[in-house]
Amino acid sequence: MSRPAFNERLAELVRTRGNPLCVGIDPRWELLPAAIRGRHDNTGEGHAHAFTEFGLHVLDLVGHLVPVIKPQSAFFEACGPAGFTAQAAILKRAAEVGALTILDSKRGDIASTATAYAQASFAVWGADSVTVNPYLGQDAVEPFIAAAREVRGGLFVLVRTSNPGSGLFQNLTCDGRPLYQHVAGAVNDWNRGHGDVGAVVGATHPRELAGLRGLMPDVWFLVPGFGAQGGSAADVTGAFRADGLGAIINSSRGITYPFHPDDPAWEEKIVAATQRAIAELQSVMP
Protein backbone atom coordinates (compact mmCIF):
# COMPACT_ATOMS: atom_id res chain seq x y z
CA MET A 1 0.00 0.00 0.00
CA SER A 2 1.48 3.33 -0.98
CA ARG A 3 -0.16 5.68 1.47
CA PRO A 4 2.09 7.21 4.17
CA ALA A 5 2.59 5.52 7.52
CA PHE A 6 0.00 6.08 10.28
CA ASN A 7 2.14 8.49 12.32
CA GLU A 8 2.93 10.53 9.19
CA ARG A 9 -0.74 10.79 8.26
CA LEU A 10 -1.52 11.84 11.83
CA ALA A 11 1.24 14.48 11.93
CA GLU A 12 0.22 15.85 8.54
CA LEU A 13 -3.41 16.21 9.60
CA VAL A 14 -2.58 17.88 12.93
CA ARG A 15 -0.37 20.31 11.00
CA THR A 16 -2.79 21.12 8.20
CA ARG A 17 -5.85 21.40 10.44
CA GLY A 18 -3.80 23.26 13.02
CA ASN A 19 -5.02 21.47 16.13
CA PRO A 20 -4.86 18.11 17.93
CA LEU A 21 -8.56 17.71 18.75
CA CYS A 22 -10.23 14.31 18.50
CA VAL A 23 -14.01 14.39 18.44
CA GLY A 24 -15.41 11.39 20.31
CA ILE A 25 -18.70 10.03 19.01
CA ASP A 26 -20.39 8.43 22.05
CA PRO A 27 -24.04 8.42 21.02
CA ARG A 28 -26.69 8.00 23.71
CA TRP A 29 -30.39 7.99 22.89
CA GLU A 30 -31.45 10.16 25.86
CA LEU A 31 -28.94 12.90 24.95
CA LEU A 32 -29.74 13.13 21.22
CA PRO A 33 -31.53 16.20 19.86
CA ALA A 34 -35.26 15.62 20.30
CA ALA A 35 -35.72 16.43 16.61
CA ILE A 36 -33.62 13.39 15.69
CA ARG A 37 -35.21 11.11 18.28
CA GLY A 38 -38.64 12.04 16.92
CA ARG A 39 -37.76 10.49 13.55
CA HIS A 40 -36.78 7.07 14.96
CA ASP A 41 -38.25 4.28 17.09
CA ASN A 42 -37.15 3.79 20.68
CA THR A 43 -35.78 0.31 19.85
CA GLY A 44 -32.25 -0.98 19.29
CA GLU A 45 -32.64 -0.65 15.54
CA GLY A 46 -34.23 2.77 15.89
CA HIS A 47 -31.36 3.88 18.12
CA ALA A 48 -28.87 2.66 15.51
CA HIS A 49 -30.58 4.71 12.81
CA ALA A 50 -30.71 7.77 15.07
CA PHE A 51 -27.02 7.33 15.96
CA THR A 52 -26.19 7.19 12.25
CA GLU A 53 -28.15 10.36 11.53
CA PHE A 54 -26.62 12.19 14.48
CA GLY A 55 -23.07 10.95 13.91
CA LEU A 56 -23.05 11.77 10.19
CA HIS A 57 -24.46 15.18 10.98
CA VAL A 58 -21.75 15.87 13.57
CA LEU A 59 -19.14 14.90 10.97
CA ASP A 60 -20.69 17.16 8.37
CA LEU A 61 -20.63 20.01 10.89
CA VAL A 62 -17.12 19.64 12.32
CA GLY A 63 -15.35 16.68 10.68
CA HIS A 64 -13.33 18.98 8.40
CA LEU A 65 -12.05 21.02 11.39
CA VAL A 66 -10.30 18.27 13.33
CA PRO A 67 -7.67 15.62 12.54
CA VAL A 68 -9.29 12.67 14.30
CA ILE A 69 -12.72 11.14 15.00
CA LYS A 70 -13.21 8.46 17.67
CA PRO A 71 -16.43 6.43 17.77
CA GLN A 72 -17.01 4.62 21.07
CA SER A 73 -17.97 1.09 20.07
CA ALA A 74 -19.88 0.19 23.25
CA PHE A 75 -22.76 2.55 22.47
CA PHE A 76 -23.12 1.10 18.99
CA GLU A 77 -22.96 -2.47 20.31
CA ALA A 78 -25.77 -1.67 22.75
CA CYS A 79 -28.07 -1.19 19.72
CA GLY A 80 -27.60 -4.78 18.54
CA PRO A 81 -26.36 -5.80 15.07
CA ALA A 82 -27.69 -2.61 13.43
CA GLY A 83 -25.42 -0.60 15.72
CA PHE A 84 -22.38 -1.96 13.92
CA THR A 85 -23.79 -0.85 10.60
CA ALA A 86 -24.10 2.63 12.14
CA GLN A 87 -20.53 2.45 13.46
CA ALA A 88 -19.22 1.50 10.00
CA ALA A 89 -21.20 4.33 8.35
CA ILE A 90 -19.70 6.88 10.72
CA LEU A 91 -16.15 5.60 10.20
CA LYS A 92 -16.71 5.81 6.44
CA ARG A 93 -18.00 9.38 6.59
CA ALA A 94 -15.04 10.40 8.78
CA ALA A 95 -12.70 9.18 6.04
CA GLU A 96 -14.73 11.11 3.47
CA VAL A 97 -14.28 14.36 5.39
CA GLY A 98 -10.55 13.67 5.58
CA ALA A 99 -10.24 12.77 9.27
CA LEU A 100 -8.36 9.77 10.64
CA THR A 101 -10.36 7.40 12.82
CA ILE A 102 -9.77 5.64 16.13
CA LEU A 103 -12.25 2.87 16.85
CA ASP A 104 -12.46 2.96 20.64
CA SER A 105 -13.31 -0.65 21.42
CA LYS A 106 -10.50 -1.54 23.88
CA ARG A 107 -10.17 -5.05 22.48
CA GLY A 108 -7.72 -7.57 23.85
CA ASP A 109 -7.37 -11.31 23.32
CA ILE A 110 -4.76 -13.81 22.21
CA ALA A 111 -3.44 -15.40 19.03
CA SER A 112 -6.05 -16.08 16.34
CA THR A 113 -8.73 -14.40 18.46
CA ALA A 114 -6.77 -11.15 18.59
CA THR A 115 -6.23 -11.45 14.85
CA ALA A 116 -10.00 -11.74 14.38
CA TYR A 117 -10.58 -8.57 16.43
CA ALA A 118 -7.88 -6.74 14.49
CA GLN A 119 -9.31 -7.84 11.15
CA ALA A 120 -12.75 -6.72 12.29
CA SER A 121 -11.39 -3.31 13.32
CA PHE A 122 -9.47 -2.56 10.13
CA ALA A 123 -11.00 -4.64 7.34
CA VAL A 124 -14.63 -4.98 8.44
CA TRP A 125 -15.35 -1.69 10.21
CA GLY A 126 -12.78 0.31 8.24
CA ALA A 127 -11.06 2.10 11.14
CA ASP A 128 -7.59 3.61 10.74
CA SER A 129 -6.68 2.61 14.30
CA VAL A 130 -8.10 0.87 17.37
CA THR A 131 -7.65 1.01 21.14
CA VAL A 132 -6.16 -2.14 22.70
CA ASN A 133 -6.00 -3.43 26.29
CA PRO A 134 -2.53 -4.72 27.24
CA TYR A 135 -3.37 -6.95 30.24
CA LEU A 136 -3.00 -10.21 28.27
CA GLY A 137 0.56 -9.37 27.28
CA GLN A 138 2.81 -9.53 24.25
CA ASP A 139 0.85 -12.05 22.17
CA ALA A 140 -2.35 -10.07 22.72
CA VAL A 141 -0.87 -6.90 21.23
CA GLU A 142 1.27 -8.34 18.43
CA PRO A 143 -1.63 -9.47 16.19
CA PHE A 144 -3.02 -5.92 16.32
CA ILE A 145 0.40 -4.52 15.38
CA ALA A 146 0.70 -6.96 12.46
CA ALA A 147 -2.79 -6.16 11.19
CA ALA A 148 -2.23 -2.42 11.56
CA ARG A 149 1.02 -2.59 9.58
CA GLU A 150 -0.68 -4.42 6.72
CA VAL A 151 -3.01 -1.45 6.14
CA ARG A 152 -0.69 1.31 7.40
CA GLY A 153 -3.02 1.81 10.33
CA GLY A 154 -2.22 2.09 14.02
CA LEU A 155 -3.26 1.19 17.54
CA PHE A 156 -3.42 2.94 20.90
CA VAL A 157 -2.58 0.76 23.89
CA LEU A 158 -4.17 1.60 27.25
CA VAL A 159 -1.38 2.82 29.53
CA ARG A 160 -2.95 5.12 32.14
CA THR A 161 -6.69 5.57 31.89
CA SER A 162 -8.65 8.66 32.91
CA ASN A 163 -11.18 7.08 35.30
CA PRO A 164 -11.11 7.70 39.07
CA GLY A 165 -10.61 3.98 39.84
CA SER A 166 -7.82 3.44 37.32
CA GLY A 167 -5.14 3.24 39.98
CA LEU A 168 -6.32 -0.05 41.52
CA PHE A 169 -3.91 -2.02 39.32
CA GLN A 170 -2.24 0.62 37.09
CA ASN A 171 -0.67 2.33 40.12
CA LEU A 172 0.66 -0.77 41.87
CA THR A 173 4.40 -0.55 42.42
CA CYS A 174 5.97 -3.35 40.38
CA ASP A 175 9.73 -3.87 40.58
CA GLY A 176 10.15 -0.30 41.82
CA ARG A 177 7.80 1.65 39.57
CA PRO A 178 4.08 1.82 38.81
CA LEU A 179 2.60 -0.85 36.55
CA TYR A 180 1.53 1.76 33.99
CA GLN A 181 5.19 2.71 33.50
CA HIS A 182 6.00 -0.90 32.60
CA VAL A 183 3.22 -0.80 30.02
CA ALA A 184 4.64 2.53 28.77
CA GLY A 185 8.04 0.90 28.31
CA ALA A 186 6.53 -1.93 26.28
CA VAL A 187 4.58 0.54 24.12
CA ASN A 188 7.78 2.48 23.48
CA ASP A 189 9.46 -0.74 22.30
CA TRP A 190 6.54 -1.80 20.10
CA ASN A 191 6.40 1.66 18.50
CA ARG A 192 10.10 1.89 17.70
CA GLY A 193 10.96 2.08 14.02
CA HIS A 194 7.34 2.24 12.92
CA GLY A 195 5.54 4.99 14.82
CA ASP A 196 2.20 3.20 14.73
CA VAL A 197 1.77 2.05 18.34
CA GLY A 198 0.32 4.86 20.45
CA ALA A 199 -0.59 5.14 24.12
CA VAL A 200 -3.83 6.07 25.87
CA VAL A 201 -2.92 8.44 28.71
CA GLY A 202 -5.66 10.24 30.63
CA ALA A 203 -5.77 14.04 30.97
CA THR A 204 -6.88 13.52 34.56
CA HIS A 205 -3.30 12.72 35.63
CA PRO A 206 -1.52 15.91 34.48
CA ARG A 207 1.56 15.40 36.65
CA GLU A 208 2.16 11.98 35.12
CA LEU A 209 1.83 13.11 31.51
CA ALA A 210 5.29 14.70 31.30
CA GLY A 211 6.87 11.64 32.92
CA LEU A 212 5.15 9.38 30.44
CA ARG A 213 6.29 11.61 27.59
CA GLY A 214 9.84 11.03 28.87
CA LEU A 215 9.33 7.23 28.85
CA MET A 216 7.80 7.28 25.36
CA PRO A 217 9.52 10.19 23.58
CA ASP A 218 8.26 9.43 20.06
CA VAL A 219 4.96 7.71 20.82
CA TRP A 220 1.66 9.32 19.83
CA PHE A 221 -0.60 9.83 22.85
CA LEU A 222 -4.37 9.64 22.77
CA VAL A 223 -5.47 11.74 25.74
CA PRO A 224 -9.04 11.20 26.99
CA GLY A 225 -10.52 13.08 29.92
CA PHE A 226 -10.33 16.61 28.47
CA GLY A 227 -13.55 18.55 28.96
CA ALA A 228 -16.47 16.71 30.55
CA GLN A 229 -14.18 14.38 32.57
CA GLY A 230 -12.47 17.35 34.23
CA GLY A 231 -9.14 17.73 32.40
CA SER A 232 -8.34 21.29 31.24
CA ALA A 233 -6.23 22.39 28.28
CA ALA A 234 -3.47 23.31 30.73
CA ASP A 235 -3.59 19.76 32.10
CA VAL A 236 -2.65 18.24 28.75
CA THR A 237 0.39 20.36 27.90
CA GLY A 238 2.75 17.63 29.14
CA ALA A 239 1.43 15.25 26.51
CA PHE A 240 2.91 17.11 23.55
CA ARG A 241 6.37 16.65 22.14
CA ALA A 242 8.58 19.72 21.85
CA ASP A 243 7.57 20.02 18.17
CA GLY A 244 3.93 20.49 19.18
CA LEU A 245 2.95 17.11 17.75
CA GLY A 246 2.63 13.69 19.35
CA ALA A 247 -0.70 14.09 21.14
CA ILE A 248 -4.35 13.78 20.15
CA ILE A 249 -6.72 15.26 22.73
CA ASN A 250 -10.18 13.75 22.86
CA SER A 251 -13.43 15.40 23.85
CA SER A 252 -16.67 13.49 23.53
CA ARG A 253 -19.61 14.75 25.58
CA GLY A 254 -18.25 18.33 25.70
CA ILE A 255 -18.54 18.57 21.93
CA THR A 256 -21.43 16.34 20.96
CA TYR A 257 -23.77 17.22 23.84
CA PRO A 258 -23.30 20.91 24.73
CA PHE A 259 -27.08 21.40 24.42
CA HIS A 260 -30.38 20.34 25.98
CA PRO A 261 -32.16 17.79 23.75
CA ASP A 262 -34.97 20.28 23.12
CA ASP A 263 -32.62 23.09 22.04
CA PRO A 264 -33.29 23.92 18.36
CA ALA A 265 -29.82 25.53 18.10
CA TRP A 266 -27.98 22.24 18.75
CA GLU A 267 -26.02 22.36 15.50
CA GLU A 268 -24.62 25.83 16.21
CA LYS A 269 -23.70 24.69 19.72
CA ILE A 270 -21.74 21.68 18.42
CA VAL A 271 -19.79 23.92 16.03
CA ALA A 272 -19.17 26.52 18.75
CA ALA A 273 -18.04 23.87 21.29
CA THR A 274 -15.64 22.42 18.72
CA GLN A 275 -14.19 25.82 17.87
CA ARG A 276 -13.83 26.63 21.56
CA ALA A 277 -12.03 23.34 22.30
CA ILE A 278 -9.71 23.91 19.31
CA ALA A 279 -8.87 27.42 20.51
CA GLU A 280 -8.20 26.21 24.06
CA LEU A 281 -5.86 23.50 22.80
CA GLN A 282 -4.09 25.84 20.35
CA SER A 283 -3.36 28.18 23.26
CA VAL A 284 -1.38 25.47 25.09
CA MET A 285 0.31 23.62 22.21
CA PRO A 286 4.09 24.11 22.25
Next chain:
Amino acid sequence: MSRPAFNERLAELVRTRGNPLCVGIDPRWELLPAAIRGRHDNTGEGHAHAFTEFGLHVLDLVGHLVPVIKPQSAFFEACGPAGFTAQAAILKRAAEVGALTILDSKRGDIASTATAYAQASFAVWGADSVTVNPYLGQDAVEPFIAAAREVRGGLFVLVRTSNPGSGLFQNLTCDGRPLYQHVAGAVNDWNRGHGDVGAVVGATHPRELAGLRGLMPDVWFLVPGFGAQGGSAADVTGAFRADGLGAIINSSRGITYPFHPDDPAWEEKIVAATQRAIAELQSVMP
Protein backbone atom coordinates in the same frame (compact mmCIF):
# COMPACT_ATOMS: atom_id res chain seq x y z
CA MET B 1 -36.41 -12.06 39.10
CA SER B 2 -37.02 -15.32 40.87
CA ARG B 3 -34.47 -17.61 39.27
CA PRO B 4 -31.58 -18.77 41.46
CA ALA B 5 -28.32 -16.83 41.67
CA PHE B 6 -25.68 -17.40 38.97
CA ASN B 7 -23.38 -19.53 41.13
CA GLU B 8 -26.30 -21.70 42.23
CA ARG B 9 -27.41 -22.27 38.64
CA LEU B 10 -23.82 -23.12 37.72
CA ALA B 11 -23.41 -25.55 40.63
CA GLU B 12 -26.75 -27.21 39.89
CA LEU B 13 -25.85 -27.77 36.23
CA VAL B 14 -22.39 -29.14 36.99
CA ARG B 15 -24.05 -31.55 39.45
CA THR B 16 -26.90 -32.68 37.23
CA ARG B 17 -24.80 -33.01 34.07
CA GLY B 18 -22.01 -34.58 36.09
CA ASN B 19 -19.10 -32.68 34.58
CA PRO B 20 -17.51 -29.20 34.44
CA LEU B 21 -16.91 -28.99 30.68
CA CYS B 22 -17.47 -25.74 28.83
CA VAL B 23 -17.73 -26.06 25.05
CA GLY B 24 -16.13 -23.05 23.38
CA ILE B 25 -17.69 -21.99 20.08
CA ASP B 26 -14.86 -20.31 18.12
CA PRO B 27 -16.09 -20.63 14.54
CA ARG B 28 -13.58 -20.20 11.71
CA TRP B 29 -14.57 -20.48 8.08
CA GLU B 30 -11.56 -22.53 6.98
CA LEU B 31 -12.13 -25.14 9.71
CA LEU B 32 -15.86 -25.67 9.15
CA PRO B 33 -17.09 -28.92 7.64
CA ALA B 34 -16.90 -28.56 3.85
CA ALA B 35 -20.54 -29.64 3.67
CA ILE B 36 -21.57 -26.53 5.62
CA ARG B 37 -19.22 -24.20 3.74
CA GLY B 38 -20.70 -25.41 0.46
CA ARG B 39 -24.11 -24.05 1.43
CA HIS B 40 -22.89 -20.49 2.12
CA ASP B 41 -21.03 -17.66 0.37
CA ASN B 42 -17.44 -16.88 1.23
CA THR B 43 -18.41 -13.37 2.43
CA GLY B 44 -18.88 -11.89 5.88
CA GLU B 45 -22.62 -12.48 5.74
CA GLY B 46 -22.11 -15.97 4.33
CA HIS B 47 -19.67 -16.75 7.14
CA ALA B 48 -22.21 -15.55 9.69
CA HIS B 49 -24.86 -17.87 8.27
CA ALA B 50 -22.40 -20.77 8.20
CA PHE B 51 -21.35 -20.05 11.80
CA THR B 52 -25.00 -20.07 12.83
CA GLU B 53 -25.62 -23.41 11.11
CA PHE B 54 -22.47 -24.95 12.60
CA GLY B 55 -22.95 -23.51 16.08
CA LEU B 56 -26.59 -24.56 16.36
CA HIS B 57 -25.65 -28.03 15.11
CA VAL B 58 -22.89 -28.36 17.72
CA LEU B 59 -25.41 -27.38 20.41
CA ASP B 60 -27.94 -29.90 19.14
CA LEU B 61 -25.22 -32.58 19.25
CA VAL B 62 -23.64 -31.90 22.65
CA GLY B 63 -25.36 -28.92 24.31
CA HIS B 64 -27.37 -31.23 26.59
CA LEU B 65 -24.22 -32.99 27.82
CA VAL B 66 -22.37 -30.00 29.30
CA PRO B 67 -23.19 -27.25 31.80
CA VAL B 68 -21.71 -24.30 29.89
CA ILE B 69 -21.30 -22.96 26.34
CA LYS B 70 -18.84 -20.15 25.53
CA PRO B 71 -19.05 -18.33 22.17
CA GLN B 72 -15.91 -16.36 21.32
CA SER B 73 -17.20 -12.97 20.20
CA ALA B 74 -14.18 -12.01 18.05
CA PHE B 75 -14.95 -14.60 15.38
CA PHE B 76 -18.54 -13.40 15.14
CA GLU B 77 -17.47 -9.75 14.99
CA ALA B 78 -15.13 -10.57 12.10
CA CYS B 79 -18.24 -11.39 10.01
CA GLY B 80 -19.62 -7.86 10.32
CA PRO B 81 -23.09 -6.98 11.70
CA ALA B 82 -24.58 -10.35 10.67
CA GLY B 83 -22.04 -12.05 12.93
CA PHE B 84 -23.76 -10.62 15.97
CA THR B 85 -27.08 -12.03 14.81
CA ALA B 86 -25.32 -15.41 14.63
CA GLN B 87 -23.83 -14.91 18.11
CA ALA B 88 -27.27 -14.11 19.55
CA ALA B 89 -28.82 -17.15 17.85
CA ILE B 90 -26.21 -19.46 19.37
CA LEU B 91 -26.62 -17.97 22.84
CA LYS B 92 -30.39 -18.46 22.53
CA ARG B 93 -30.07 -22.08 21.45
CA ALA B 94 -27.67 -22.76 24.34
CA ALA B 95 -30.34 -21.58 26.74
CA GLU B 96 -32.91 -23.80 24.99
CA VAL B 97 -30.74 -26.88 25.54
CA GLY B 98 -30.40 -25.93 29.20
CA ALA B 99 -26.77 -24.79 29.25
CA LEU B 100 -25.51 -21.59 30.85
CA THR B 101 -23.60 -19.23 28.59
CA ILE B 102 -20.39 -17.23 28.87
CA LEU B 103 -20.00 -14.58 26.18
CA ASP B 104 -16.23 -14.44 25.76
CA SER B 105 -15.72 -10.85 24.66
CA LYS B 106 -13.20 -9.62 27.26
CA ARG B 107 -14.81 -6.21 27.48
CA GLY B 108 -13.50 -3.42 29.67
CA ASP B 109 -14.24 0.29 29.80
CA ILE B 110 -15.37 2.87 32.31
CA ALA B 111 -18.60 4.34 33.71
CA SER B 112 -21.45 4.67 31.20
CA THR B 113 -19.36 2.96 28.52
CA ALA B 114 -18.90 -0.13 30.68
CA THR B 115 -22.62 -0.05 31.40
CA ALA B 116 -23.31 -0.03 27.65
CA TYR B 117 -21.08 -3.10 27.15
CA ALA B 118 -22.75 -4.86 30.08
CA GLN B 119 -26.23 -4.08 28.75
CA ALA B 120 -25.20 -5.35 25.34
CA SER B 121 -23.87 -8.59 26.86
CA PHE B 122 -26.89 -9.42 29.00
CA ALA B 123 -29.90 -7.61 27.50
CA VAL B 124 -29.01 -7.45 23.80
CA TRP B 125 -27.05 -10.67 23.19
CA GLY B 126 -28.74 -12.60 25.98
CA ALA B 127 -25.66 -14.10 27.64
CA ASP B 128 -25.78 -15.40 31.22
CA SER B 129 -22.26 -14.11 31.87
CA VAL B 130 -19.41 -12.28 30.17
CA THR B 131 -15.61 -12.15 30.42
CA VAL B 132 -14.19 -8.82 31.63
CA ASN B 133 -10.69 -7.30 31.49
CA PRO B 134 -9.65 -5.73 34.83
CA TYR B 135 -6.84 -3.36 33.67
CA LEU B 136 -9.00 -0.22 33.94
CA GLY B 137 -9.76 -0.87 37.62
CA GLN B 138 -12.68 -0.77 40.01
CA ASP B 139 -15.00 1.49 38.00
CA ALA B 140 -14.50 -0.68 34.91
CA VAL B 141 -15.69 -3.83 36.67
CA GLU B 142 -18.47 -2.43 38.87
CA PRO B 143 -20.93 -1.64 36.02
CA PHE B 144 -20.62 -5.26 34.86
CA ILE B 145 -21.29 -6.49 38.41
CA ALA B 146 -24.34 -4.23 38.73
CA ALA B 147 -25.74 -5.33 35.36
CA ALA B 148 -25.09 -9.00 36.14
CA ARG B 149 -26.90 -8.75 39.49
CA GLU B 150 -29.96 -7.22 37.84
CA VAL B 151 -30.46 -10.36 35.73
CA ARG B 152 -28.90 -12.87 38.15
CA GLY B 153 -26.07 -13.34 35.69
CA GLY B 154 -22.34 -13.31 36.31
CA LEU B 155 -18.95 -12.29 35.02
CA PHE B 156 -15.50 -13.83 34.77
CA VAL B 157 -12.61 -11.40 35.30
CA LEU B 158 -9.29 -12.13 33.58
CA VAL B 159 -6.80 -13.01 36.31
CA ARG B 160 -4.14 -15.25 34.76
CA THR B 161 -4.54 -15.95 31.06
CA SER B 162 -3.41 -19.08 29.24
CA ASN B 163 -1.27 -17.53 26.48
CA PRO B 164 2.54 -17.90 26.40
CA GLY B 165 3.07 -14.11 26.60
CA SER B 166 0.67 -13.56 29.48
CA GLY B 167 3.44 -13.00 32.01
CA LEU B 168 4.69 -9.71 30.54
CA PHE B 169 2.50 -7.74 32.93
CA GLN B 170 0.53 -10.40 34.89
CA ASN B 171 3.76 -11.81 36.40
CA LEU B 172 5.35 -8.52 37.43
CA THR B 173 6.11 -8.44 41.13
CA CYS B 174 3.97 -5.67 42.64
CA ASP B 175 4.33 -4.89 46.34
CA GLY B 176 5.81 -8.32 46.90
CA ARG B 177 3.58 -10.58 44.81
CA PRO B 178 2.64 -11.05 41.16
CA LEU B 179 0.16 -8.62 39.62
CA TYR B 180 -2.29 -11.45 38.87
CA GLN B 181 -2.51 -12.20 42.61
CA HIS B 182 -3.61 -8.60 43.24
CA VAL B 183 -6.32 -9.07 40.64
CA ALA B 184 -7.26 -12.36 42.33
CA GLY B 185 -7.65 -10.54 45.64
CA ALA B 186 -9.95 -7.96 44.05
CA VAL B 187 -12.05 -10.69 42.41
CA ASN B 188 -12.37 -12.45 45.76
CA ASP B 189 -13.68 -9.21 47.30
CA TRP B 190 -16.09 -8.49 44.43
CA ASN B 191 -17.46 -12.04 44.61
CA ARG B 192 -18.05 -12.07 48.36
CA GLY B 193 -21.66 -12.44 49.44
CA HIS B 194 -22.96 -12.91 45.89
CA GLY B 195 -20.94 -15.65 44.17
CA ASP B 196 -21.33 -14.10 40.73
CA VAL B 197 -17.82 -12.74 40.03
CA GLY B 198 -15.62 -15.50 38.65
CA ALA B 199 -11.99 -15.62 37.55
CA VAL B 200 -10.34 -16.64 34.28
CA VAL B 201 -7.32 -18.76 35.19
CA GLY B 202 -5.41 -20.62 32.46
CA ALA B 203 -4.83 -24.37 32.57
CA THR B 204 -1.34 -23.71 31.22
CA HIS B 205 -0.16 -22.60 34.66
CA PRO B 206 -0.99 -25.73 36.69
CA ARG B 207 1.28 -24.92 39.63
CA GLU B 208 -0.43 -21.54 40.10
CA LEU B 209 -3.97 -22.94 40.04
CA ALA B 210 -3.87 -24.28 43.59
CA GLY B 211 -2.39 -21.03 44.89
CA LEU B 212 -5.11 -19.04 43.17
CA ARG B 213 -7.74 -21.37 44.62
CA GLY B 214 -6.31 -20.46 48.03
CA LEU B 215 -6.62 -16.73 47.29
CA MET B 216 -10.17 -17.11 45.95
CA PRO B 217 -11.66 -20.00 47.96
CA ASP B 218 -15.28 -19.56 46.87
CA VAL B 219 -14.81 -18.01 43.41
CA TRP B 220 -15.87 -19.90 40.28
CA PHE B 221 -12.94 -20.37 37.89
CA LEU B 222 -13.24 -20.42 34.13
CA VAL B 223 -10.19 -22.41 33.00
CA PRO B 224 -9.17 -22.03 29.34
CA GLY B 225 -6.19 -23.79 27.80
CA PHE B 226 -7.39 -27.40 28.30
CA GLY B 227 -6.96 -29.51 25.17
CA ALA B 228 -5.63 -27.76 22.07
CA GLN B 229 -3.67 -25.18 24.08
CA GLY B 230 -1.73 -27.90 25.90
CA GLY B 231 -3.35 -28.16 29.34
CA SER B 232 -4.22 -31.74 30.41
CA ALA B 233 -6.98 -32.90 32.74
CA ALA B 234 -4.33 -33.48 35.43
CA ASP B 235 -3.22 -29.84 35.01
CA VAL B 236 -6.62 -28.50 36.04
CA THR B 237 -7.15 -30.47 39.25
CA GLY B 238 -5.97 -27.51 41.36
CA ALA B 239 -8.84 -25.40 40.04
CA PHE B 240 -11.58 -27.33 41.81
CA ARG B 241 -12.83 -26.74 45.31
CA ALA B 242 -12.81 -29.65 47.72
CA ASP B 243 -16.50 -30.27 46.95
CA GLY B 244 -15.65 -30.92 43.29
CA LEU B 245 -17.35 -27.71 42.17
CA GLY B 246 -16.01 -24.21 41.55
CA ALA B 247 -14.37 -24.72 38.16
CA ILE B 248 -15.57 -24.71 34.56
CA ILE B 249 -13.02 -26.18 32.15
CA ASN B 250 -13.17 -24.90 28.59
CA SER B 251 -12.23 -26.68 25.40
CA SER B 252 -12.85 -25.02 22.06
CA ARG B 253 -10.87 -26.34 19.09
CA GLY B 254 -10.44 -29.79 20.66
CA ILE B 255 -14.20 -30.30 20.61
CA THR B 256 -15.46 -28.34 17.65
CA TYR B 257 -12.65 -29.19 15.20
CA PRO B 258 -11.50 -32.76 15.86
CA PHE B 259 -11.99 -33.52 12.12
CA HIS B 260 -10.67 -32.58 8.69
CA PRO B 261 -13.17 -30.31 6.88
CA ASP B 262 -13.78 -33.02 4.27
CA ASP B 263 -14.54 -35.70 6.85
CA PRO B 264 -18.19 -36.81 6.43
CA ALA B 265 -18.16 -38.19 10.01
CA TRP B 266 -17.62 -34.76 11.61
CA GLU B 267 -20.76 -34.97 13.76
CA GLU B 268 -19.76 -38.29 15.32
CA LYS B 269 -16.29 -36.88 15.98
CA ILE B 270 -17.68 -33.84 17.81
CA VAL B 271 -19.80 -36.08 20.02
CA ALA B 272 -16.88 -38.46 20.66
CA ALA B 273 -14.48 -35.59 21.47
CA THR B 274 -17.00 -34.15 23.92
CA GLN B 275 -17.57 -37.50 25.62
CA ARG B 276 -13.80 -38.07 25.83
CA ALA B 277 -13.20 -34.60 27.38
CA ILE B 278 -16.01 -35.20 29.87
CA ALA B 279 -14.54 -38.58 30.87
CA GLU B 280 -11.05 -37.09 31.27
CA LEU B 281 -12.36 -34.33 33.51
CA GLN B 282 -14.55 -36.70 35.55
CA SER B 283 -11.46 -38.77 36.26
CA VAL B 284 -9.72 -35.84 37.98
CA MET B 285 -12.65 -34.08 39.69
CA PRO B 286 -12.35 -34.31 43.48
